[in-house]
Amino acid sequence: MVKVNGNYLKLKAGYLFPEIGRRVKAFSAANPEAALIRLGIGDVTEPLPLACREAMKTAIDAMGTAEGFHGYGPEQGYAWLREAIAQQDFQSRGCEINADEIFVSDGSKCDSSNILDILGEGNRVAVTDPVYPVYVDSNVMAGRTGDAGAEGRYAGLTYLPISADNNFAAEIPSEPVDLIYLCFPNNPTGAVATRAQLKAWVDYARSHNALILFDAAYEAFIQDPELPHSIFEIEGARECAIEFRSFSKNAGFTGTRCAFTVVPKGLKGTAANGELVELWGLWNRRQSTKFNGVSYIIQRGAEAVYSTAGQAEVKTLVSFYMENASIIRQELTSLGLQIYGGEHAPYVWIKTPNGMDSWGFFDHLLNKANVVGTPGSGFGAAGEGYFRLSAFNSRKNVNEAMARIKSL
Amino acid sequence: MVKVNGNYLKLKAGYLFPEIGRRVKAFSAANPEAALIRLGIGDVTEPLPLACREAMKTAIDAMGTAEGFHGYGPEQGYAWLREAIAQQDFQSRGCEINADEIFVSDGSKCDSSNILDILGEGNRVAVTDPVYPVYVDSNVMAGRTGDAGAEGRYAGLTYLPISADNNFAAEIPSEPVDLIYLCFPNNPTGAVATRAQLKAWVDYARSHNALILFDAAYEAFIQDPELPHSIFEIEGARECAIEFRSFSKNAGFTGTRCAFTVVPKGLKGTAANGELVELWGLWNRRQSTKFNGVSYIIQRGAEAVYSTAGQAEVKTLVSFYMENASIIRQELTSLGLQIYGGEHAPYVWIKTPNGMDSWGFFDHLLNKANVVGTPGSGFGAAGEGYFRLSAFNSRKNVNEAMARIKSL
Numbered sequence: 001m002v003k004v005n006g007n008y009l010k011l012k013a014g015y016l017f018p019e020i021g022r023r024v025k026a027f028s029a030a031n032p033e034a035a036l037i038r039l040g041i042g043d044v045t046e047p048l049p050l051a052c053r054e055a056m057k058t059a060i061d062a063m064g065t066a067e068g069f070h071g072y073g074p075e076q077g078y079a080w081l082r083e084a085i086a087q088q089d090f091q092s093r094g095c096e097i098n099a100d101e102i103f104v105s106d107g108s109k110c111d112s113s114n115i116l117d118i119l120g121e122g123n124r125v126a127v128t129d130p131v132y133p134v135y136v137d138s139n140v141m142a143g144r145t146g147d148a149g150a151e152g153r154y155a156g157l158t159y160l161p162i163s164a165d166n167n168f169a170a171e172i173p174s175e176p177v178d179l180i181y182l183c184f185p186n187n188p189t190g191a192v193a194t195r196a197q198l199k200a201w202v203d204y205a206r207s208h209n210a211l212i213l214f215d216a217a218y219e220a221f222i223q224d225p226e227l228p229h230s231i232f233e234i235e236g237a238r239e240c241a242i243e244f245r246s247f248s249k250n251a252g253f254t255g256t257r258c259a260f261t262v263v264p265k266g267l268k269g270t271a272a273n274g275e276l277v278e279l280w281g282l283w284n285r286r287q288s289t290k291f292n293g294v295s296y297i298i299q300r301g302a303e304a305v306y307s308t309a310g311q312a313e314v315k316t317l318v319s320f321y322m323e324n325a326s327i328i329r330q331e332l333t334s335l336g337l338q339i340y341g342g343e344h345a346p347y348v349w350i351k352t353p354n355g356m357d358s359w360g361f362f363d364h365l366l367n368k369a370n371v372v373g374t375p376g377s378g379f380g381a382a383g384e385g386y387f388r389l390s391a392f393n394s395r396k397n398v399n400e401a402m403a404r405i406k407s408l
Numbered sequence: 409m410v411k412v413n414g415n416y417l418k419l420k421a422g423y424l425f426p427e428i429g430r431r432v433k434a435f436s437a438a439n440p441e442a443a444l445i446r447l448g449i450g451d452v453t454e455p456l457p458l459a460c461r462e463a464m465k466t467a468i469d470a471m472g473t474a475e476g477f478h479g480y481g482p483e484q485g486y487a488w489l490r491e492a493i494a495q496q497d498f499q500s501r502g503c504e505i506n507a508d509e510i511f512v513s514d515g516s517k518c519d520s521s522n523i524l525d526i527l528g529e530g531n532r533v534a535v536t537d538p539v540y541p542v543y544v545d546s547n548v549m550a551g552r553t554g555d556a557g558a559e560g561r562y563a564g565l566t567y568l569p570i571s572a573d574n575n576f577a578a579e580i581p582s583e584p585v586d587l588i589y590l591c592f593p594n595n596p597t598g599a600v601a602t603r604a605q606l607k608a609w610v611d612y613a614r615s616h617n618a619l620i621l622f623d624a625a626y627e628a629f630i631q632d633p634e635l636p637h638s639i640f641e642i643e644g645a646r647e648c649a650i651e652f653r654s655f656s657k658n659a660g661f662t663g664t665r666c667a668f669t670v671v672p673k674g675l676k677g678t679a680a681n682g683e684l685v686e687l688w689g690l691w692n693r694r695q696s697t698k699f700n701g702v703s704y705i706i707q708r709g710a711e712a713v714y715s716t717a718g719q720a721e722v723k724t725l726v727s728f729y730m731e732n733a734s735i736i737r738q739e740l741t742s743l744g745l746q747i748y749g750g751e752h753a754p755y756v757w758i759k760t761p762n763g764m765d766s767w768g769f770f771d772h773l774l775n776k777a778n779v780v781g782t783p784g785s786g787f788g789a790a791g792e793g794y795f796r797l798s799a800f801n802s803r804k805n806v807n808e809a810m811a812r813i814k815s816l
Contacts (some may be wrong), residue, residue, distance in 0.1 A: 001586060001616075001617035001618070001677065001678050002527065002531055002617065002618055002619040002678070003527065003528030003529070003530050003531050003586065003677055003678055003679070003680070003736075004526060004527060004528050004677035004678065004679055004685045004687065004690060005525065005526050005527060005528050005690065006679035006680045006681065006683075006685075006686075008526065008690050008693055008694075009679060009685070011693065018696060041421040041480065043479035043480045044479050045477065045479065046474070046477070047471065047472045047473055047474060047476070047477050047666070048471040048472055048477065049466075050472065053468050053469075053472050054707065056464075056468050057465055057468055060461050060464050060465055060468075061461075063455065063456040063461065063582040063663070064456055064458065064461050065455055065457045066453070066454070066455060066802065069453065069454070069455050069456065069660075069663075071451035071452050071453065071660075071662040071663045072449065072451045072662045072663060073663055078523070106480050106514050106665075106700070106702075106703075107699070107700040109697075109698065109699070109700045110698060110699055110700065113697065113698040114698065117413065117549065117550075118412060118413050118416065119410065119411065119412060119413060119414050120411030120414060121411070122411050123410055123411050128647075134697060134698070138654065138697060138698060139695045140770075141525065141697065141698075144526075178409060178411065179410055192510055208409075209409035209410065210409070210410055211410040222614070250417060252477075252479075253469070254479040254480045254700075255477075255478040255479045255480060255481055255703065255704040256471070256703050256704070256705060257514075257700065257701070257702065257703040269409065269410040269411060269412035270409050270410070270411055270412065271411070271412055271414035271417060272411070272414045273414065277412045277414075277416075277417070282412060282413065283417050285416060285419065285549075286416075289517075289521065289542060289545045289546060289549065290428060290518060290521040290522065290542070290546060290549075291515070291517070291518055292514070292515040292517045292518065292662075292665065293665070294514075294665065295514075295663065295664050295665040295703060295706055296663040296664070296705070297464065297664060297705070297706070298703055298705070315674065357413045371425045376787070382575070394474065396738065
């Protein structure tokens with residue numbers, strides 16, 4: 001009889017966002033007149049940049065001609081997009097990253113979970129707590145953990161708590177780990193890492209031959225020019241890090257779908273027989289065999305992000321959402337709430353008031369203010385007592401949400 | 409130190425198509441004046457249907473407005489696309505497949521390899537020989553095989569030879585297997601399965617509690633109305649089969665990227681503890697966690713395939729490529745070559761002449777006729793002595809390729 005992957009049965013409850021969806025759906029069914037404002041899932045709301053739309057329409061016109069038709073493209077992405085990325089996102093910031101180290105994909109969620117395909121069993125994996133749930137769940141599904149305990153923590157993972165107590169900066173682990181997930185600007189806490197903090201991680205990884213999986217999906221929201229946007233701004237990172245980037249949040253591509261992963265050549269891991277193996281070759285093989293590249297049309301849209309017009313539009317979008325974040329910070333602070341993040345990230349991380357737990361605060365805001373946020377405990381046990389609001393919405397909705405919360 | 413997935417090291421040489429790419433590149437570098445005609449990789453060449461282009465442009469315009477903007481969509485695909493697929497591809501042919509059993513994706517290559525995520529270790533896997541290399545390579549990469557032997561066959565896999573000797577119909581395996589990859593119309597041989605042949609597979613799978621992974625990417629090319637397009641046209645298939653479909657070949661989406669997988673509810677496998685587990689729930693969880701859905705723009709393009717105008721355009725495209733196949737069949741037959749396939753499939757499968765081996769015939773056609781095909785041995789040991797030509801090209805190129813081959 002066909003055998004299934006029983007590791008899936010270890011997964012606790014639903015993935016966070018479907019669970020929120022279920023609660024919201026039940027509320028809406030019971031209260032069909034309620035005008036919900038969604039500041040929960042980190043999904044953008046503003047129109048796609050004109051530069052991207054025009055580029056995609058031009059690509060579609062080309063696809064209507066024999067000469068301009070594009071069939072299968074390179075699984076790694078078109079050279080013109082990889083070159084624009086390498087030049088503008090990395091080389092212009094002093095990072096030695098070449099175009100052939102860029103792998104274009106349809107999403108960072110896919111890449112950050114598929115990366116486990118090329119990694120072996122027996123790696124000791126560290127994640128922060130709270131953390132983006134995909135890092136944990138994809139490890140569970142791949143059989144890289146044991147069962148979940150009472151708090152929802154999986155045996156075999158090393159959890160690095162982040163909270164107001166340590167200023168949302170995870171301590172370098174005391175036990176040796178092989179694989180470290182880092183996300184800066186951080187989802188969900190909105191915290192950001194200094195150059196010195198990243199250097200400490202790179203130094204740790206190099207001394208332990210560990211691999212850092214660095215999620216920089218929110219780098220565009222960094223306001224302070226001194227803060228690093230990429231792990232590759234840190235010396236030595238090429239020897240110990242892979243970076244995930246996305247067009248979802250800077251250019252509003254959550255529904256358009258394009259992202260990329262940076263795998264430096266020369267970065268190595270060990271096979272069970274002790275052989276040193278380059279990760280670039282493994283990922284290239286993984287993508288060539290199990291992926292067929294991103295739509296030509298969409299890649300042309302992503303390329304336009306790097307045009308002068310596209311860059312100006314991205315800047316406007318980022319400023320707009322960061323103004324939302326600023327409004328949320330100010331309004332909630334004026335209510336006496338303790339607020340974190342939202343200065344270099346589109347997420348505001350709130351200490352729930354009066355000892356309310358995270359889901360309690362979720363239900364409270366949903367029922368009383370018809371505002372949907374994300375319970376901190378959904379991101380991990382140490383997120384209990386916190387709550388995430390996203391700055392991704394229209395100004396009108398953000399203002400209205402704040403007015404409703406203030407009137408509670 | 410970080411450990412890599414050493415199973416990748418078992419992979420023999422390059423994936424077939426990159427290897428062809430390397431040889432063609434070397435030839436072109438040495439012969440820059442040669443005008444190559446590519447009948448190798450199964451990539452379409454004709455313009456994208458107008459109905460799809462118009463639908464995508466309308467979607468892009470919507471993405472430029474606050475009201476029509478689409479962010480994250482359902483990971484499984486939009487309901488309007490899933491409903492059109494379920495109705496027109498399945499229910500209209502008498503298959504009991506519902507919209508929520510359709511999972512929209514960015515490619516069948518992705519789905520047919522990612523499906524292993526939800527299947528366990530210890531499954532006995534059967535593939536035909538020759539076979540689409542992704543089925544084999546994805547099993548190797550997932551550690552579901554041993555090492556490759558001298559003929560390139562991996563230990564632990566059950567190979568079912570298909571050749572002129574058995575009329576390209578694999579025999580039902582004599583040993584029990586748990587997982588069976590079937591592809592009809594077949595890539596690479598162009599063979600097609602009758603209803604009776606598929607029924608024999610379904611009966612076998614049901615009696616052994618095995619799972620059939622049925623790849624129907626080429627179903628649109630079936631010309632005989634008596635032949636089944638879907639495994640779900642066979643009674644009992646809902647209890648033992650998953651089907652992969654694609655817009656790549658019927659609507660020319662190889663560079664546009666959209667496909668779907670059908671996972672019937674009620675289809676089950678066993679966990680290591682003996683528990684029966686529904687595959688639908690596992691695949692739904694896999695896609696929700698590791699995938700973020702297909703671009704809204706692209707899904708609107710795929711939906712237009714089901715419009716009256718889109719269906720007419722697809723019919724024209726399929727007829728065009730099948731006329732190419734017919735020309736290839738006639739011309740090569742007139743040269744005395746033994747030809748198979750190409751009647752219900754866009755692939756013509758040629759017995760190499762004069763005892764030439766597959767790569768020898770590849771190099772011969774490349775060097776002497778500047779025509780690129782695909783060596784049969786690249787699809788498996790039993791493909792040795794065969795060669796695949798694809799009907800995907802312009803009429804002018806097909807005629808020119810035939811003229812060149814005739815002049816050899």
